[in-house]
Amino acid sequence: MDWDDLRVFLAVARAESLSRAGKVLRRDAATVGRRVAKLEGDLGQPLFTKSPQGYALTEAGSRLLSHAERAEQAVLSGADELTGQSGQLSGQVRIGATDGCASYILPQVCTAIQKEHPELELQIVALPRVINLSKREADMAITVSPPQAGRITVQKVTDYHLHLAAAREYLDRAPPLTSLDDLHAHPIVGYIQDMIFYPELDFLTGMGIEKVALASNLVSVQLGMVRQGGGIGVTHDFILPFAPNLRRVLTDEVSVTRSFYLIRHEGDARVERFTRVAEELTRGIRDEVARLEAMA
Structure with missing residues (x-):
């Protein structure tokens, strides 16, 4: 078993697909499939279960995976040691x-x-x-x-910090905003609730806000909505320099640290x-x- 065989095995194990593994390896799917079949033949046991959903590791494949990953790390470490003598990384x-x-x-x-x-x-x-x-x-x-x-x-x-923010133009024409209770009179910009993959990003539930007028799964899109005067949103302090038309609001009542x-x-x-x-x-x-x- 050589390193190239293990590279092919690792790519298929991670991609769970010959075509996706081929893109990583820059080889066509048929070639990747032949290499997998050859490795399975050399070892005398199947490494993958094939189905319309893709390639899943068998028990033998799972055992080989940890050894292949250690071999990968050894190769990477050796390459870095040989090329890193100048202090420059590559x-x-x-x-x-x-x-x-x-x-x-x-x-x-x-x-x-x-x-x-x-x-x-x-x-x-x-x-x-x-x-x-x-x-x-x-x-x-x-x-x-x-x-x-x-x-x-x-x-x-x-750590980083977040506050409620809105466009200055929006605040000039919006209803008064002096407390959290006033938020119910304003459109809210936030995440799509069922696409929040980290509980730490569910900012609005803790404020008792259930309805979001404008939503996206991306921070950059939410920022665009707030900048266009779409309403009030929880905004990273480190983003505010990129959006000079925004102003933080209710800073004494809402301050989030993540x-x-x-x-x-x-x-x-x-x-x-x-x-x-x-x-x-x-x-x-x-x-x-x-x-x-x-x-x-």
Whole structure:
């Protein structure tokens, strides 16, 4: 069994599809299928159960998965050791994040990191749901809700703050707004309730607000609605510098604090590229949140 066989196996195990694995490997699905069949023949047992829904690991496949992941980490670690003698990082690192962090924090932070390491390729994956590290949707992720299970490490990065905000033009023509009770006379902008994947993002339930006039699963879309005078929404303080026509309201009655966490594969601590990017990413996010919040 060679490393290339394991690479194919890992890609299919994570993608649960020959075609999706082929895209990752840059090979056609038929070639990937032949490699899987050959590996199964060499081992004398099936590694996947095939169905119209895709490829699912058998018990033997599940046992091989942990060994294949350790081999992958050893290869990555060895490559980093050979190429990292100059102190410069190279290779690809994919970072998953909630859309608020991905849109308003990571562009500045990742650009600064890449300028320091020109051979480094940083990719930002913005998803309005939980990033699946076990399927290598990302090498590391910034989340607002630390996972409680899995072979991962969790590190708190920083707190951030949110307040109610509205467009100044909206407030000039809107009904009075002096207390939480007054919110019922205003249209509210927020998340689509059944598409909130993190309980930490369910801001409005605690305020007793059940009806949302304008909703989206994306922070950037909610911000656009508020900026257009669509109503009042819970807005990140670090986003306010990007929306100068917004003004915070009811700050004495509503102030929300949440946290960003960095999650990583447990075994990636041995890969210098991932470890150093994680260190610079953590420091950069902490500094950028503080800088933007000070401008709010």
